[in-house]
Amino acid sequence: MSLVTLADVLQPALKNGHAVAGLVTLGWEEMRAYVRAAEAEGVPVILQAGPSCREHTPLPVLGKMFRHLAEEASVPVVAHLDHGYTHEDCQIAIESGFTSVMFDGSRKPLQQNIDETAAIAEMAHAAGVSCEGEIGFVGYSGGEQSSGTDPEEAAVFAKNSGVDAMAISVGNTHLQQDKDGPGLDEPRIRAIEAVTDIPLVIHGGSGVPVAQRTSLARSSAICKFNIGTELRMAFGHALRDAVNADPDRFDRVSILKETHDPVMTATRTVLQAFKGAA
Numbered sequence: 525m526s527l528v529t530l531a532d533v534l535q536p537a538l539k540n541g542h543a544v545a546g547l548v549t550l551g552w553e554e555m556r557a558y559v560r561a562a563e564a565e566g567v568p569v570i571l572q573a574g575p576s577c578r579e580h581t582p583l584p585v586l587g588k589m590f591r592h593l594a595e596e597a598s599v600p601v602v603a604h605l606d607h608g609y610t611h612e613d614c615q616i617a618i619e620s621g622f623t624s625v626m627f628d629g630s631r632k633p634l635q636q637n638i639d640e641t642a643a644i645a646e647m648a649h650a651a652g653v654s655c656e657g658e659i660g661f662v663g664y665s666g667g668e669q670s671s672g673t674d675p676e677e678a679a680v681f682a683k684n685s686g687v688d689a690m691a692i693s694v695g696n697t698h699l700q701q702d703k704d705g706p707g708l709d710e711p712r713i714r715a716i717e718a719v720t721d722i723p724l725v726i727h728g729g730s731g732v733p734v735a736q737r738t739s740l741a742r743s744s745a746i747c748k749f750n751i752g753t754e755l756r757m758a759f760g761h762a763l764r765d766a767v768n769a770d771p772d773r774f775d776r777v778s779i780l781k782e783t784h785d786p787v788m789t790a791t792r793t794v795l796q797a798f799k800g801a802a
Contacts, residue, residue, distance in 0.1 A: 527595070528594075543737075545750075546729075555593060559594075567599060572604045591603060603622045604626065606626050611644060618651050618653050623652075625654075627657055629658065630659065638685050646686060654688040656689040657687040659681040672693050675718070690722055694708050717745045723748060725748040729749035
């Protein structure tokens with residue numbers, strides 16, 4: 525199966541009532557497990573390189589890793605830049621073979637966010653690449669507070685930015701480790717849906733109750749949920765178990781191999797929640 529763009533997987537999701545997981549990667553071990561899980565479930569997958577991943581591994585290397593996995597996969601795979609903060613971030617990703625870029629201008633005034641996002645969307649589309657933008661601000665657990673998306677601003681942003689998908693702030697929070705909160709603000713989601721017609725994206729999906737993920741995937745314009753924290757936790761637990769099982773073992777390859785099955789299993793559970801009704 526060839527590498528595909530974000531629009532290639534989100535438009536069918538919007539039409540047919542399901543969602544696609546944007547899985548945050550930090551290294552080879554989990555990105556490979558993500559693709560194997562998607563193959564086992566028979567669904568597309570979006571591999572995402574966020575800021576912390578890019579600090580560890582350069583974008584040109586990540587592009588080659590993503591593309592290699594996609595070329596070998598039996599399901600569609602999107603190579604996605606998550607939270608690109610500058611025009612240069614997005615340009616380097618496009619030059620490195622990514623098929624989708626997310627420009628995060630959410631901290632900027634509305635018109636500046638629209639103008640900068642539109643310029644990046646134009647650059648991306650000229651290269652055959654999709655573009656995701658963000659309106660409203662999704663905060664961080666224990667850090668910056670969220671600013672909810674205003675439906676009227678969302679309508680203007682969706683119309684004038686040229687994006688293929690729009691991330692919104694509706695009660696979601698980055699880096700949330702539990703799902704015990706009230707979940708997403710569904711009235712705000714419905715208000716945004718009423719004035720826009722593009723796929724919507726939830727960042728900080730790890731904190732969204734699983735039942736609500738499934739309900740919204742099937743019944744709303746939310747077509748992409750970003751999942752990072754809960755899968756990083758699965759990787760961390762598996763790695764800790766592998767290290768502690770034999771204090772004398774030092775070969776990193778043998779240790780890291782033991783993270784594959786637990787991460788793949790956790791990922792399959794995540795992916796199952798986004799499928800459409802049978």
